[in-house]
Amino acid sequence: MPSNLPTTLRTQPQDLFPSTPGIYALILQIDVPNTIQIGRLGSHTFSAGAYLYLGSARGPGGISARVRRHLRDASQKQRHWHIDWLWEIARPTGVIWSHASNTRECKWAKILNPFSSREPFKFGASDCRCEGHLLRLKSPAELRYALTALRGSSTNEVHLLHLEHPLEKTG
Secondary structure (H helix, E strand, O other): OOOOOOHHHHHOHHHOOOOOOEEEEEEEEEOOOEEEEEHHHEEEEEOOEEEEEEEEEOOOOHHHHHHHHHHOOHHHOOOOOOHHHHOOOEEEEEEEEEOOOOOOHHHHHHHHHHHEEEOOOOOOOOOOOOOOOEEEEOOOOHHHHHHHHHHHHOOOOEEEEEOOOOOOEEO
């Protein structure tokens, strides 16, 4: 995991996230504009700002395993998903998740459309028809509205964990 995460999250992330299937959104911050290579998507310029990376966790270990894998130090994992390249310039600031076993990240992408733009096209969505699963929030304040929209659209609880203060979990 990135060394700038709190010790609690680096040492005991399995206690903070469920091992059940579900969907999640990594809340990311890019502090300065930067151009990087994103696998087969090619070279892309990312603006400074807040982003949401949407994903699903259906395999063994559920949300906990997938989020832990994403938050591991980039130098200690093989690049597999588009998000693996983004860690060169982005830092995680939070995680949103739900136990929604039959909901895909594509539904969350549609719900979050009014609060964001897709950058770059098809990022994280090579296996579906979505425009992309990386959303740039129009402003940092949009995160609150986005979370409210997700909670209003789901019959399952939608949780938020701030990574700077990992024990401040909201349900």
